[in-house]
Amino acid sequence: MSTHNNDNNNHERSTSELLENVVVVYRSESITIGEIKNSLHERGFGVLLAIAALPLCLPVPVPPGYTTLFSIPLFIFSVQMIIGMRAPWLPVWIEKKEIKRASLEKLVIKANPWLRKIEKRLQPSLTYISVHTWERIIGIFAFVFALSISLPIPLTNFPPGWGILIMSLGLLSKDGITILIGMIVGTIGVGITMIILVLLWMGMSLPTFYG
Secondary structure, eight states, X not given: OHHHHHHHHXXXXXXXXXXXXXXXXXXXXXXXXXXXXXXXXXXXHHHHHHHHHHHHHSOOOOOTTHHHHHHHHHHHHHHXXXXXXXXXXXXXXXXTOEEEHHHHHHHHHHHHHHHHHHHHTOOOBSTTSXXXXXXXHHHHHXXXXXXXXXXXXXXXSHHHHHHHHHHHHHHHTTBHHHHHHHHHHHHHHHHHHHHHHHHHHTTOOOOGGGO
């Protein structure tokens, strides 16, 4: 009976609580992507997409290539969601990639106050659409947003990253309205990226941070 109750408690945990749990459980200096995935497996694609999107959403100093490392899972998870896979899968070489625990802890500390504010406003809506159907729809949008994020254009990864994060939180809470908001935010970000690409193609000069 107690085991069943523990399982229910795990499923009722919010994303912010699950992220804090990862930092608490793993005390080694580095944590592998596989360890993070396994510890959050019960929540499926939603929480893994949220974790992959977080470094793209927050202005936290990170080592070179850090955001690239997290953008790769976005592509992998989005494709798996589109084709209807029930559980996330990652190649072994990605699962073995290590993240410094201190960097992850700093990210969680920075992100969780914002996550909690969002989570308090989430409630089930549009539940007549199944979670599996939502996953496929989100997968399509996440793939497009990940394409935008992968382009080396400064400051354009925030809106698509936030779009993926908001969609993920909506999926975890079965909040269809929040999912739709995430789609809108990410789509606006993709639109901004396309405008910048067109301006660059036309040879127009942009602010110095666009190089």
